[in-house]
Amino acid sequence: MTTTQTPSTALPDNLNSFPKLLERNANKYGSRPAYREKEFGIWQSWTWAEAHEEIYALACGYLTLGVEQGDKIAVAGRNRPHFYWAMIAAQIVGAIPVPVYQDSVADEMAHVMENCGARFAVVQDQEQVDKLLEVADRIPELKQIVYLDPRGMRKYDHALLHNYRKLQAEGRNKRNDFDAEIKRRADAVTGDDTAVILYTSGTTGRPKGVVLTNNNVLMTAKNTCEFDNLTENESILAYLPMAWVGDYVFSMAQAMWAGFCVNCPESPDTMQKDLQEVGATYFFAPPRFFEGLLTSVMIRMEDASKMKRKMFKKYIDHAKRIGPALLDGRSVSTADKLKYKFGRALVYGPLLNATGLSKIRVGYTAGEAIGPEIFEFYRALGINLKQLYGQTEATVFITQQPDGEVQADTVGVPSPGVEIRIADNGEVFYRSPGTFAEYYKNAEATAETKDSEGWVATGDAGFFEPGNGHLRIIDRAKDVGKLNNGSMVAPKYVENKLKFFPDILEAVVFGNERDYCTAFINIDLTAVGNWAERNNIAYASYQELAAHPEVYGTIQNHVEEVNRSLADDPRLYDCQIRRFLVLHKELDADDGEMTRTRKVRRRIIEEKYAPLLTALYDGSESIFIETEVTYEDGRKGVISATLEVRDAAVVAPSAQKVAAE
Amino acid sequence: MDGSSPITAEPDSYTTEDGRKIGGVVMEMKNITLRFGGVTAIKDISFDIREGEVRAIIGPNGAGKSSMLNVINGFYHPQEGEIWYLGKKRGPMKPYEIARQGIARTFQNIALFRGMTTLDNIMTGRLTKMKSGIFSQAIWKGRAEAEEIEQREKAERVIDFLEIQHIRKAPVGSLPYGLQKRVELGRALVAEPSLLLLDEPMAGMNVEEKEDMSRFILDVNEEFGTTIALIEHDMGVVMDISDRVVVMDYGAKIGDGTPSEVRNNQKVIDAYLGVSHD
Numbered sequence: 023m024t025t026t027q028t029p030s031t032a033l034p035d036n037l038n039s040f041p042k043l044l045e046r047n048a049n050k051y052g053s054r055p056a057y058r059e060k061e062f063g064i065w066q067s068w069t070w071a072e073a074h075e076e077i078y079a080l081a082c083g084y085l086t087l088g089v090e091q092g093d094k095i096a097v098a099g100r101n102r103p104h105f106y107w108a109m110i111a112a113q114i115v116g117a118i119p120v121p122v123y124q125d126s127v128a129d130e131m132a133h134v135m136e137n138c139g140a141r142f143a144v145v146q147d148q149e150q151v152d153k154l155l156e157v158a159d160r161i162p163e164l165k166q167i168v169y170l171d172p173r174g175m176r177k178y179d180h181a182l183l184h185n186y187r188k189l190q191a192e193g194r195n196k197r198n199d200f201d202a203e204i205k206r207r208a209d210a211v212t213g214d215d216t217a218v219i220l221y222t223s224g225t226t227g228r229p230k231g232v233v234l235t236n237n238n239v240l241m242t243a244k245n246t247c248e249f250d251n252l253t254e255n256e257s258i259l260a261y262l263p264m265a266w267v268g269d270y271v272f273s274m275a276q277a278m279w280a281g282f283c284v285n286c287p288e289s290p291d292t293m294q295k296d297l298q299e300v301g302a303t304y305f306f307a308p309p310r311f312f313e314g315l316l317t318s319v320m321i322r323m324e325d326a327s328k329m330k331r332k333m334f335k336k337y338i339d340h341a342k343r344i345g346p347a348l349l350d351g352r353s354v355s356t357a358d359k360l361k362y363k364f365g366r367a368l369v370y371g372p373l374l375n376a377t378g379l380s381k382i383r384v385g386y387t388a389g390e391a392i393g394p395e396i397f398e399f400y401r402a403l404g405i406n407l408k409q410l411y412g413q414t415e416a417t418v419f420i421t422q423q424p425d426g427e428v429q430a431d432t433v434g435v436p437s438p439g440v441e442i443r444i445a446d447n448g449e450v451f452y453r454s455p456g457t458f459a460e461y462y463k464n465a466e467a468t469a470e471t472k473d474s475e476g477w478v479a480t481g482d483a484g485f486f487e488p489g490n491g492h493l494r495i496i497d498r499a500k501d502v503g504k505l506n507n508g509s510m511v512a513p514k515y516v517e518n519k520l521k522f523f524p525d526i527l528e529a530v531v532f533g534n535e536r537d538y539c540t541a542f543i544n545i546d547l548t549a550v551g552n553w554a555e556r557n558n559i560a561y562a563s564y565q566e567l568a569a570h571p572e573v574y575g576t577i578q579n580h581v582e583e584v585n586r587s588l589a590d591d592p593r594l595y596d597c598q599i600r601r602f603l604v605l606h607k608e609l610d611a612d613d614g615e616m617t618r619t620r621k622v623r624r625r626i627i628e629e630k631y632a633p634l635l636t637a638l639y640d641g642s643e644s645i646f647i648e649t650e651v652t653y654e655d656g657r658k659g660v661i662s663a664t665l666e667v668r669d670a671a672v673v674a675p676s677a678q679k680v681a682a683e
Numbered sequence: 684m685d686g687s688s689p690i691t692a693e694p695d696s697y698t699t700e701d702g703r704k705i706g707g708v709v710m711e712m713k714n715i716t717l718r719f720g721g722v723t724a725i726k727d728i729s730f731d732i733r734e735g736e737v738r739a740i741i742g743p744n745g746a747g748k749s750s751m752l753n754v755i756n757g758f759y760h761p762q763e764g765e766i767w768y769l770g771k772k773r774g775p776m777k778p779y780e781i782a783r784q785g786i787a788r789t790f791q792n793i794a795l796f797r798g799m800t801t802l803d804n805i806m807t808g809r810l811t812k813m814k815s816g817i818f819s820q821a822i823w824k825g826r827a828e829a830e831e832i833e834q835r836e837k838a839e840r841v842i843d844f845l846e847i848q849h850i851r852k853a854p855v856g857s858l859p860y861g862l863q864k865r866v867e868l869g870r871a872l873v874a875e876p877s878l879l880l881l882d883e884p885m886a887g888m889n890v891e892e893k894e895d896m897s898r899f900i901l902d903v904n905e906e907f908g909t910t911i912a913l914i915e916h917d918m919g920v921v922m923d924i925s926d927r928v929v930v931m932d933y934g935a936k937i938g939d940g941t942p943s944e945v946r947n948n949q950k951v952i953d954a955y956l957g958v959s960h961d
């Protein structure tokens with residue numbers, strides 16, 4: 023089956039690169055804000071004209087360092103205007119920016135630097151500089167490091183270190199000398215040139231560098247800005263990792279294309295407060311964010327006065343009934359509309375304001391499945407929250423939900439210009455203007471992923487909903503397995519159902535080539551900890567709380583509820599979980615158990631916790647395990663625990679059938 | 684080296700292992716003795732604190748460390764001995780004189796205004812620098828306004844430095860212990876002291892909080908060149924972060940020197956391992 027949206031027209035010649043867009047924005051939107059960052063408690067702001075000056079100062083600074091056309095410049099830092107400038111300036115001098123996850127450990131960073139052969143790096147602070155110096159002998163190509171925050175840098179040998187602001191000042195001094203050279207290089211950049219190399223989070227194996235051209239990136243930006251009517255009046259909060267394709271597309275490509283303002287939070291911990299102050303109109307957050315926010319709202323409501331709780335419940339219930347219909351433009355009775363208006367004045371308005379979501383015009387979530395109740399909760403309040411489906415190789419967008427056609431369990435229709443095909447085994451393939459050029463220095467992997475006609479395998483299994491043409495994703499194609507009795511197992515599908523309970527942070531379901539399904543569960547410390555506090559349950563550590571019999575009981579109830587819902591679907595009947603255990607530590611990216619974008623690495627977990635897995639299948643009631651953990655500074659330690667393995671009730675097939683008939 | 688050898692044996696200034704230049708003497712204690720009635724808290728102690736160094740005072744419980752800090756601070760005036768601070772001999776002082784001498788401190792048990800926000804607490808550290816009158820502040824015009832902006836900027840720089848932006852508006856009473864300690868350090872720091880006294884900055888902290896605090900102490904010392912004198916229980920931390928260490932036991936000095944010198948000093952080892960005292 024193939025589905026396609028209206029193909030998009032080509033990019034105009036004067037807007038097919040970042041230097042050209044910068045020029046256009048500085049001329050057209052010169053006095054409008056382009057970047058804001060909260061520093062020293064105040065929002066600092068740069069207009070497009072000011073940003074233009076800063077970026078060119080840095081570009082000239084690059085030339086003083088000897089940056090050549092085609093050089094790679096690694097960028098590692100949290101979201102700050104200076105790093106977006108570093109990427110744009112790179113293209114101005116004909117170099118290619120390579121954003122790197124700033125929380126990656128030295129070894130991961132070395133791999134990326136080694137692979138792309140970066141000669142320059144623009145980094146945030148001492149921490150990043152230390153990491154690079156630590157692996158300096160593995161990356162001999164690296165010549166110069168530019169750092170933004172001078173704190174603690176005094177003692178370093180400055181032969182290959184440069185202060186970002188001083189480099190800009192040097193560039194400003196030489197602006198006239200370099201004018202011709204800069205112009206020559208910037209004009210030489212066209213749509214077919216590489217815009218960026220983004221390293222995938224590496225669910226399997228080492229991260230691969232995805233090469234995206236200006237055409238890929240800007241065409242996608244153009245199409246998607248038109249899809250959602252994004253204009254220069256939008257405002258977004260840039261808080262997701264800069265090395266992630268999403269942030270690159272939202273905060274670089276779309277922002278430059280539409281000319282809207284990118285706001286950078288003061289620190290990662292102040293993101294919520296900054297969101298409220300900025301009043302973003304266009305917002306992306308992973309489902310985890312919305313879950314966490316809802317949990318914290320609910321926890322705070324528990325502590326509110328009785329009257330407030332009553333009012334909250336009454337109007338939220340009303341919103342859940344009416345809100346989605348209002349948002350989709352369906353007809354609603356006048357009385358209900360009026361009551362919704364009251365609700366907005368009394369509850370929804372203040373709530374949205376407190377959460378910083380009150381001005382959102384277009385909101386997206388993606389990355390993993392979002393709980394239907396959570397999704398509906400935000401939509402009920404009047405937030406136009408939608409889902410999209412995408413990946414790095416597609417420059418994010420494969421499908422997205424149009425306004426007014428939003429469902430909790432689908433990911434929408436193909437994005438403009440995207441063609442989609444479903445293979446016989448259910449795997450989803452796409453072809454689009456955003457389809458990546460290649461994996462950097464890895465022709466083999468490129469050929470495996472992208473065929474000669476440009477179709478790319480997503481690795482996800484899914485199907486189009488009959489009737490409305492919306493795509494529904496069930497699982498990773500390779501993770502969809504079979505039990506020994508031959509019935510289908512979709513672990514992710516079951517994990518998502520489990521994770522919709524606020525008490526459960528992560529779940530890992532096993533079953534492929536085994537007799538029945540089992541699960542590892544991670545409790546959510548915030549939710550369970552709060553519950554423990556309210557019920558006077560004392561605990562000294564995560565481990566102790568996780569092993570508490572009452573917590574086990576609650577989790578068992580959740581597992582059994584999921585089992586009941588799975589029993590309803592004949593295709594997924596055998597995915598019911600027979601045995602489970604609650605893990606003694608949180609799965610963590612530092613231990614290699616998750617990717618940096620917090621996706622579970624199934625195979626690694628399977629190997630690392632092999633004894634636990636055996637216990638789930640050999641009938642034992644408890645199991646002792648020692649686990650190595652990595653602290654944030656890279657040191658390692660060992661934690662040990664004896665875990666209880668529990669049986670969960672499974673809904674019997676006969677009983678189910680009888681009940682159904 | 685005998686730990687109790689006189690400090691005059693030291694050259695006037697020295698360079699630390701990590702390359703920091705340590706300057707001349709900021710404060711010199713000469714033969715200090717402090718008594719409370721019949722109890723002698725400090726017995727004939729002499730040592731100096733040099734510009735730009737991290738100077739630690741350690742010792743077992745009841746060794747007289749806090750009393751020593753209060754003497755340095757000017758809160759107690761010793762019965763015997765001389766204190767030279769910034770080239771001047773110091774006599775007994777009134778509390779406001781103490782506050783204005785350029786020595787800031789933190790407290791062992793945290794002495795913040797619990798109901799006030801982090802920002803307000805840190806702003807109180809600037810009080811001695813504010814000159815506008817009560818009337819001007821009440822009507823919020825002229826000097827008061829300009830001054831507030833100036834002070835706020837200093838406070839914000841400290842907030843940024845200590846990475847506590849996320850708790851700027853939170854009442855400190857609601858904060859975890861480690862953060863409260865950091866706020867207290869912020870309040871001392873914002874006064875731009877020439878000598879910063881830290882009374883058990885790591886007390887009651889977990890390993891991670893201790894590491895954070897050590898990092899901040901070293902950063903303060905390096906970034907602002909602030910001279911720091913600290914009292915600490917945790918030997919490991921002290922040995923890692925200080926340039927020179929004074930060891931006290933039962934009110935007397937039993938050792939003085941670099942961490943490695945002190946670590947090998949037999950008297951110090953005895954004091955910590957608990958050899959019986961006659």
